[in-house]
Amino acid sequence: MNNYYKYLPVSEVDKSWGLYVLNVGCTHIEKAQVYPPRNHPAHHYFKWDEGRVFDEFQLIYILNGEGMFESKSCPLTSVKSGTLLMLYPYEWHRFKPNDETGWEEYWIGCKGNILQHIHKHHFFPKETPAYYLGTHESVINLFTDIIEHTRLEKTGYQQLISGMLLHLFGKIFSLSKQIRFDKKNKHEEVINQAMSLMQANISSSLSFEKIAGDFCISYSLFRKEFKLYTGMSPHQYFLQLKLNKAKIRLMGSDDPVKQIADELGFESAYAFSKIFKAKMGCAPNHFKKKIRR
Template sequence: MLRKKEGFAGQRAIVLPRTILAKYCSPNPLIAGAYITDIGYYPNAKFHYREREHGSDQHILIYCCEGKGSAQIKKEGYQLNPGDFIIIPQGVAHHYSADETSPWTIYWIHFKGNITNSILKKFQLKNSSYKGSVDYQDSRIRLFEDMYSNLEMGYSNDNLCYVNMCLQHFLTSFIFNDNYNVADKKQSIDTINVSISYMQQHIHEMIPLKTMAQSVNLSVSHFSSLFKKKTGFPPIEYFNHLKVQKACQYLLFTDFRIKEIADKLGIEDPYYFSRMFTKLMGMSPVAYRTKRIS
């Protein structure tokens, strides 16, 4: 297996000078509890490999957001897929590597401090493992980027305090994933459920995207983003799925003609309706009804 430690296209990394850590982090009561020593992002990190027989001087968090990788901590092996992460305690033998065929994209942080052992103990009590999984959250990535961008601007006392006070929030987002960003999660779920109910109530109409967004008091862009994140589909496409679902019921349980069914769904052009139905169901409305009869 080919192995290399760095050199991935698009990689980013900051190694904080150890003199800065000793002078401005470990003695500072605001951030001495937990502070970053190294931070980085490796996209599509083919052949990425690290092995430390005697462990690291810091704890290590690796978050896999794309691709795959593997790790061994002490003598236990772990497979990492998108959404998985590992936290490796300092001083513990380990190695990890990107998958050869689908190399991972990872966000990583090395950190230390006088409360970090307690943080890791809490994580291991919750997971009984060095590995965990989280749902993807834009806010988690934005928090990482915020910390990284501030460190890119240098090591002023304000920068170091801000970044390392954010670090505990970042770590908490992994350890308490169910609690993290719960207000936005709740809003997203409630908003999308309300909008789907609105679609069902207006299944006989053609609703513009703007009207859908207005029904839940959101901008078009924010609504579309929330909706696709929750359902996997753009709102209009999802609405068309509901229309086809209703059309299937008409075809199964009524004798309405195809044009009448299209009219009941607010679609003026029966040929457009037939194309939309066929694209989703894999057969025409007529064939669907014939299959039902047979």
């Protein structure tokens, strides 16, 4: 790894995009090396005894070494190779590699309304800022690609790397959920079968209590694990499938609302219209008119 860092100029246009990168870098820390390195920029330098606070988000991916991390919301915790640390604006923190191992780190500092929205909705809680992803090639490639674009600074590069950065946030969220689910959960096959069953019976009514019983697990456990895996309860997931199918029918056919409601297993056209409006913001007929203007 060749050590590199760069602090980027940011225009008002870049800020209005909603997500922008402030700084990037990669550093190889030798065993027993002073950390942070002495050449670290003053406004990002810190001493272990004092820690640090700054006004940006940062992603720090640790490889080939071990260390420790602590923040205001997270007690002192060990960091192993393959861990991604997430730092938050105005949140005191400190971290360092072990003298016995050193480590390699990639980092990106960033800001923007998109990140504020993600943080507000607790996708990445301050209480759990360390995400073990393992040594993941796709994550490394995103960091290195972003770094390479900052070397060149071609016109429009901020918008390009902000899109890559959002991809990185999505990758971190997805991988952390998959790893956590694989370690702690034995019901992934059951959930996938249930999802396939819903797809195959989209025109019917289903009893999720019966489905759970057929898989020999309690309904409460089935619902809990299904929501952990998909982000939705079984009922909401099945309803979303039906509404997506209804939207396709409304956009591509002249079938009356009652016929669509009947064929998708709703109790009545009134019940279908009420649910459709609650979820989509307008009644089925109004939706059809807007699409076909």
